[in-house]
Amino acid sequence: MTSQPLIEISNVSKEFRGGIRALNNVDLTVAKGEVVVVLGPSGSGKSTLIRCVNGLEEASSGSIRIAGEPVNGHSERSWRKVRLEVGMVFQNYALFPHLNVLRNITLAPIRAGVMRRTDAEAEARRLLKMVGLSEKETAPVSSLSGGQQQRIAICRALAMKPKAILFDEPTSALDPEMVGEVLAVMRKLAEEGITMICVTHEMGFAKSAADRIVFMDKGEVVEIAKPEEFFKSPKAERSRQFLELISRHND
């Protein structure tokens, strides 16, 4: 891991219409190659935070920089530039239902002008092999299980060769027996040194794959720590309560 910052979130707040404050002066810097796992109770602003990073939500104030470039320029064009560099994986996969597996992966690289069709297809096949779904190339996505769909969605994001990938609760909609196959792919990516911000409730993944844990509550970053520190001796009271609640739930 280098210490060169890839994503710099400083003093970001987000207020939704109706005055609900989802983020409150959030600061977070993610280094190139770093894996950051964001934990916290539901409604703590975790998803809103990463959605602000690629402009699916617009921060109300503060600044976000990616590779040094400020991204909250508020124009659709500047957002598009960001999105070409930051991939996103959604809780509900959001694959394109009218396209088969290969077309799902190649649509964006071809249309966004990143690759020619032949290159995009070769890249898609390489990615499918990596996630163990080579034989599904021509399958319609509706024929796949949730775990398979999410692995395809990860391929789709990777095909754009992003500098970083944001994961928004990627295993929360999955049946328990399928969580493992998706986490395995994410671990592989983490080992390959892809920069990741991952919102999840998978504590095992957080412990083993994260370089740092960010704990959020009520729209604020409460604690940032290495996983071994966070899980053994959390500094903040709210972190402690959260971990207690989870361990009780797991007993």
Place this chain on the structure above:
Amino acid sequence: MNYNFSFPYIWGATPDLLDGLWMTLLISLLSIAISVVIGVVGAGLRVFQVPILSQLVAAYVNFIRSTPLLVQIFFIFFGLAEFGIRLGGFWSGILALSLWGGAYNTENVRGGLSAVDKGQREAAYSLGLRPLHYLRHVALPIGLRVSIPAMLNTAVSVLKNSSYLQAIGVAELTFVAMNRVATDFRTLEMFLAIGAMYLAIVLVLSAAVRRLEAVLQKPFRTA
């Protein structure tokens, strides 16, 4: 009732009627095609809330839906002539029917597009696709499937409403029949004959669209 229904009369009138049928088909198919284009463009402008244009489209749809088609036809044929725009019956008819069908198709396509899950848009945008690429490669392929039954309805209406064009002297099917009736008074024969012809082309049109729908459904099928 002592009406002497005459099949031979229909037989004798058939060449005339076929000329009218041809005109009806030509005008209808052109108008349906243009109305689909208007619908897609109009719905796109509405869905992306393009400033000014979106409001203009809304006003256009409202106007068309709240005024009788016959009035619209007269407006285009007689009204525009007052401004020196003389399109003639054929092109006035196509313009009127296209605008009429286009308004309904704008709503039909908009309905289909709004049925597309908002996650699809987020996924497309998060991949760096431009709005127009999202529309063309994601939203329309998904949304149009939803719109097709409503668009078929509109297409059938356009075809049937082409009979209004007899009022501005377009030699389509109804006009031909009216002409015949005016000279020979064979009302039952003529209206029965053209009724059957309208029925036949509507059935063919419906079958064609069902075929199209089946083809479009394919990628959705599970293997």
